[in-house]
Amino acid sequence: MAARTRTYAVVGLAVVAAVTAGCSGSGSSSGSTASPAPTESNPPGDIPDNQVYVAYRPAGGSFTGFTVKVPEGWARTDQGGATVFTDKLNTVKITAVSASRRPTTGSVTSTVVPQLRSQVPKFAAAKVSEVTRRSGPVVLLTYQGDSAKDPVTGKVVRDAFERYAFHRAGHEVDLTLSGPVKADNVDPWRIVSDSFGWR
Structure with a gap:
């Protein structure tokens, strides 16, 4: 009787092993034929490729004789003699x-x-x-610096700055573009700086 019990146990283990092998084999087979699509995402501070730009023309102040394109939908604030457009971690400042x-x-x-x-x-x-740039020669100053501490998260971001100094007939317009150092905003910043024009 003991011998028969041992025989049944061996047969049972063999069946379990066969089933397990079959399951693992089918799993590896299906994994090799289909893979999940990669998730697309922009690094923090990257301006989307489909960003729309609109012309900004100052309506008041000491000098209004210029125009420059800025990203559409960005929040606008006036800080002293400067006009600032911001969105998340990026800034366009015009003085x-x-x-x-x-x-x-x-x-x-x-x-x-x-x-x-x-x-x-x-x-x-x-x-x-x-x-x-399209408007002519301009002095460019690039540098890095820390952002102000975020009031909610307390985090500080390392920013890269591009400051363009445009000049004509006794007037200077300083265009400063900034965003995280690891963001790839070469093309957006080129669009903005190339769009500057006197009028």
């Missing part, structure tokens, strides 16, 4: 001032850089150059 002399790489290095160094937390990686 118009009187300036008898055209800015140069030397004047921006000796005047603007020290000012920003005292104003921007952890200011670093400053580079001044002259570049060409």
